[in-house]
Amino acid sequence: MSTLDIDFVRAQFPAFSEPSLQGQAFFENAGGSYTCKPVLDRLFRYYTERKVQPYAPYEASRLAGAEMDEARRRLAAILGVDTDELSFGPSTTQNTYVMAQAFRQWMQPGEAIIVTNQDHEANSGPWRRLAEDGIEVREWQIDPETGSLDPQDLANLLDDKVRLVCFPHCSNVVGEINPVAEITAIAHAAGAFVCVDGVSYAPHGLPNVDELGADIYLFSAYKTYGPHQGCMVVRRKLGQTLPNQAHFFNGDVLYKRFTPAGPDHAQIAASAGMADYIAALSVHHGGPDGSDTQRGAFVHDLMRKHEVSLLQPLLDAVSNRNAVRLIGTADAEKRAPTVALALNRNAEEVAGELATHGIMAGGGDFYAGRPLQAMGVDPAQGVLRVSFTHYTSQQEIDQLLNALDAVL
Numbered sequence: 242m243s244t245l246d247i248d249f250v251r252a253q254f255p256a257f258s259e260p261s262l263q264g265q266a267f268f269e270n271a272g273g274s275y276t277c278k279p280v281l282d283r284l285f286r287y288y289t290e291r292k293v294q295p296y297a298p299y300e301a302s303r304l305a306g307a308e309m310d311e312a313r314r315r316l317a318a319i320l321g322v323d324t325d326e327l328s329f330g331p332s333t334t335q336n337t338y339v340m341a342q343a344f345r346q347w348m349q350p351g352e353a354i355i356v357t358n359q360d361h362e363a364n365s366g367p368w369r370r371l372a373e374d375g376i377e378v379r380e381w382q383i384d385p386e387t388g389s390l391d392p393q394d395l396a397n398l399l400d401d402k403v404r405l406v407c408f409p410h411c412s413n414v415v416g417e418i419n420p421v422a423e424i425t426a427i428a429h430a431a432g433a434f435v436c437v438d439g440v441s442y443a444p445h446g447l448p449n450v451d452e453l454g455a456d457i458y459l460f461s462a463y464k465t466y467g468p469h470q471g472c473m474v475v476r477r478k479l480g481q482t483l484p485n486q487a488h489f490f491n492g493d494v495l496y497k498r499f500t501p502a503g504p505d506h507a508q509i510a511a512s513a514g515m516a517d518y519i520a521a522l523s524v525h526h527g528g529p530d531g532s533d534t535q536r537g538a539f540v541h542d543l544m545r546k547h548e549v550s551l552l553q554p555l556l557d558a559v560s561n562r563n564a565v566r567l568i569g570t571a572d573a574e575k576r577a578p579t580v581a582l583a584l585n586r587n588a589e590e591v592a593g594e595l596a597t598h599g600i601m602a603g604g605g606d607f608y609a610g611r612p613l614q615a616m617g618v619d620p621a622q623g624v625l626r627v628s629f630t631h632y633t634s635q636q637e638i639d640q641l642l643n644a645l646d647a648v649l
């Protein structure tokens with residue numbers, strides 16, 4: 242496995258050569274990543290050369306449709322699913338609401354779903370609202386000290402009433418990577434489908450959803466170097482089981498079935514730039530010169546290795562401080578580089594102080610109030626969150642460590 246060429250990587254992101262951002266180290270990546278050049282180029286091309294209703298028989302329109310199809314085909318290949326099992330929506334939260342509505346219609350009063358208190362509200366609130374229609378909502382709870390979800394606790398909650406288990410691939414504040422394939426196998430054995438929020442995991446390497454076994458897998462392209470879109474995998478068996486949420490005449494097409502509104506043509510077309518970027522990384526680092534699926538797997542591991550090597554010293558530094566509580570595990574191999582810190586003062590104020598040291602970070606609850614409360618974090622203080630990705634350099638980590646020394 243080769244080592245990530247950080248200069249090559251950063252050359253693919255215009256933000257790193259933007260004069261107004263010089264000297265600013267970006268550590269709010271879990272909120273939204275920088276956008277890679279292939280995505281920006283495709284977006285510009287769509288708006289300048291196409292910008293027509295796609296799929297009509299004139300050339301500009303034919304190309305517009307072809308670019309949208311290319312995005313779904315190539316991203317689906319990276320995710321290890323069929324092209325029509327991937328669809329786009331305005332955001333992950335809106336995609337979740339659509340799926341929750343489908344389950345609301347499909348389920349019977351007295352049946353049950355399981356949600357966690359580790360999730361971002363997007364994969365929690367929409368499902369909990371099914372209780373209004375007589376659906377039993379059971380909560381799979383985290384360990385209040387570590388923030389971990391124990392699969393054994395899930396096994397104890399399952400019975401033949403449960404139709405769905407919702408959980409995150411990794412939480413946007415706890416950061417620990419959940420064993421999705423193991424959890425999914427437990428849920429499937431009990432006859433339940435699973436819905437996995439992959440928003441906090443996908444930026445660190447798009448996963449092979451087929452290998453994970455999830456029936457629904459959600460992530461947000463704007464946190465994964467792309468445009469502001471929600472990406473959603475719905476596997477065929479579940480997609481054909483749930484009632485159609487789109488216009489009646491679109492219900493036979495799986496990728497249209499859970500997209501009630503007209504899609505954002507330009508942004509979907511631009512999403513193919515994420516696949517271009519992954520291909521460019523693979524080729525540059527001597528990865529497989531084959532399919533998008535193979536390149537995706539290679540780039541996933543390449544990103545992960547770089548991130549883990551930068552993350553461990555950061556975790557060591559923050560976990561050695563008395564006035565800081567690191568949320569989640571201190572083992573870099575087990576988590577994403579999304580590091581939330583509970584301090585003994587207001588986290589947003591501390592983020593403001595970091596800004597004077599050229600660190601872009603945030604403080605608050607990050608819509609993850611449930612896990613923070615379960616872990617005893619004062620919601621009024623919130624957590625300071627520093628999150629990075631594979632394009633982050635050692636120099637930026639050093640800048641962060643110096644800035645933390647100065648303000649904590």
Ligand SMILES: Cc1ncc(COP(=O)(O)O)c(C=O)c1O
Nearest residue numbers: 332333334361363413440441461
């Ligand atoms: C883990 C997680 N899930 C879901 C979401 C919601 O994503 P979207 O903004 O696309 O609705 C976020 C956004 O911050 C998130 O961090």
